[in-house]
Amino acid sequence: MREGVCSVIDYSTVLNQKVQAIKPSGIRRFFDIANEMDNVISLSxxxxxxxxxxxxxxxxxxxxxxxxxxxSPNRGFIELRQEISRWLKRHYHVNYNDKEEILVTVGGSEAIDLCLRSLISPGDEVLIxxxxxxxxxxxxxxxxxxxVVLETKAEDRFRITPEALRAKITPKTKLLILPYPNNPTGAVMRREHLEAIAEVVRENDLMVLSDEIYSALTYGDTNHVTFSAIDGMWERTIVVNGFSKAFAMTGWRLGYAVGPAQIIKAMTKLHQYGIxxxxxxxxxxxxxxxxxxxxxxxxxxxxxxxxxxxxVDGFNSMGLTCFEPEGAFYVFPCIKKTGLTSEEFCERLLYEERVAVVPGSAFGDCGEGFVRVSYSYSIKHITEALSRIEHFIKQFES
Structure with a gap:
């Protein structure tokens, strides 16, 4: 705009209406506030x-x-696609052709976007x-x-149940998103849980987007099971994974999608023109x-x-019930005993104790009453943060 000249453009009429309606990320909001404050410990x-x-x-x-x-070629260097194929076979016992069934993307998020835009037509319902x-x-x-939101609950260890899934399916349902290991809860679906979900998927002729970006960070004696390894699911599943979490490569911005050749071909067309x-x-x-x-x-x-x-022990010892996560690097403690909403809890904790965590409501309405805490930080960092949080919640004890 030239100096001294006022703009007469109403940008609300220029901008895409869908984009305007999207809410900013609740994760980044608290991170940005914390960044402008001194002596803040961020677990956000x-x-x-x-x-x-x-x-x-x-x-x-x-x-x-x-x-x-x-x-590089649109789909990524063949040498990388070959290594992705070998890695998936070695760890998860699934086979993908490196020439037609693998697409290298700019982070896992691009792969999710490409999958949705390749599969979804206007009006199709997506179970999330x-x-x-x-x-x-x-x-x-x-x-x-x-x-279409599919609420998961702490009493089910934040897993999808077949009953809850069936209750949400309509003639318009096309795709189920499977985000396990889960961000923010750390929940994991083991083989027996996936097999039960696969039965519902087969019955209703659904496609599945399995976001497995945290697959390498699965704890316990049982390894991660990729959904495409379940009987009859390979043809129905697009698996998204990447390098950010498993290899500490967040800033390198590299992910990938694997799936049936026709779907990967469609995703590649979008990737080709957009990226x-x-x-x-x-x-x-x-x-x-x-x-x-x-x-x-x-x-x-x-x-x-x-x-x-x-x-987990820290939160439980201070009286904030904390589900024990089996994957990823988050805990999702319940803060309902404080009487505060998730937003109120996070704001007051940040300003009163200089600790940044994320409201559970940022991850859906059913996350209200919880907060997400990342433990992808040093022991010293975590220990000091837990001490400050404990001091904060003592004021709510009767």
């Missing part, structure tokens, strides 16, 4: 506190030194379990779909991560597991 962002392993960074650096700064990651509802709406290709340097680093990074995953998972037990 789901980002590993580990640095990307040196051998992975080194491979990225080497690719730059060798002048490998060109575009909540509490869950904040992107599913707005991306469904942007694709022209109708989000073109994922970052070249990140792809070379990811090849090294998949080839030689299994020990890195084991080490980081063990560290998270230790922190997980510390945080």
């Amino acid at each position: 962002i789901g980002e590993p506190d580990f640095t990307t392993p040196w051998h992975v960074r080194e491979e990225g650096i080497r690719s730059l030194e060798d002048g490998k700064t060109w575009y 379990p909540e509490p869950s990651f904040v992107c599913y509802v707005p991306l469904t709406e942007m694709a022209g779909g109708v989000p 073109m290709s994922a970052p070249t340097t990140a792809q070379y680093a990811a090849i090294e991560a998949l080839k030689n990074g299994d020990e890195d995953i084991v080490y980081m998972r063990e560290q998270y597991d230790m922190r997980r037990r510390l945080v």
